[in-house]
Amino acid sequence: MSDTTNVLQPEHPILPQLAQRRSPRAYTSQPVSAEVLQQLFTAAGSAASCFGEQPWRFVVGSQESSPEAFQKILGTLAEFNQSWAKNASAIALALAKTTFSHDSNPNAWAKHDVGQAVATLAIQGVELGVQIHQMAGFSQEAARAAFEVPADYELVSVFTIGYPGEVEALPEALQQRELAPRSRKPLGEIMFEGGWPSVQGERYDQAQK
């Protein structure tokens, strides 16, 4: 079932899955099945990557099928993130292989490509009724130690995976954040057709005449 809570109202028409993707902090207790997890991470692996390196790696913990890993990843999160992430069905640690396999040189695009993979997974999730919530609020050192991550892999982010739940189930402060209007920078601030905007007219659509 598609998530109709706090759908983004974009400036121009976009795919409905993109508008419905959001980062919830309320999740239902419905487990995300092994099959759905496989679909999500297959979607992640479909992303483009520099030299086709596919530098993304994911350590996944499911409350149902791998509760120890779930708790280990949860334990690396900042306290605030733990408070709501503990209710998700699954949690994943996203890592980047920082060197190219073909010549062992540093891959400056590794984290870029991991981001693409996670974004792709998020959209596949919306199609399947699942929402993820990415987090930077975790300890990279704790995650590295917990899973004995090799030195040439960087810890990028952690994200929860689950079916979005009732906003009312959250503490008051989180309810407000869950329903706060979702705004995006206007196109004129992020898209500069024809060149970088001049100092006088930072935004071409607001340039001084």
Ligand SMILES: Cc1cc2nc3c(=O)[nH]c(=O)nc-3n(C[C@H](O)[C@H](O)[C@H](O)COP(=O)(O)O)c2cc1C
């Ligand atoms: C890399 C990254 C790190 C984030 N870190 C956190 C975090 O630590 N805790 C949190 O509650 N949300 C975190 N978020 C969620 C953002 O706050 C959220 O994506 C943003 O407010 C836009 O909301 P939306 O995803 O619902 O459109 C993070 C998102 C990204 C992409």
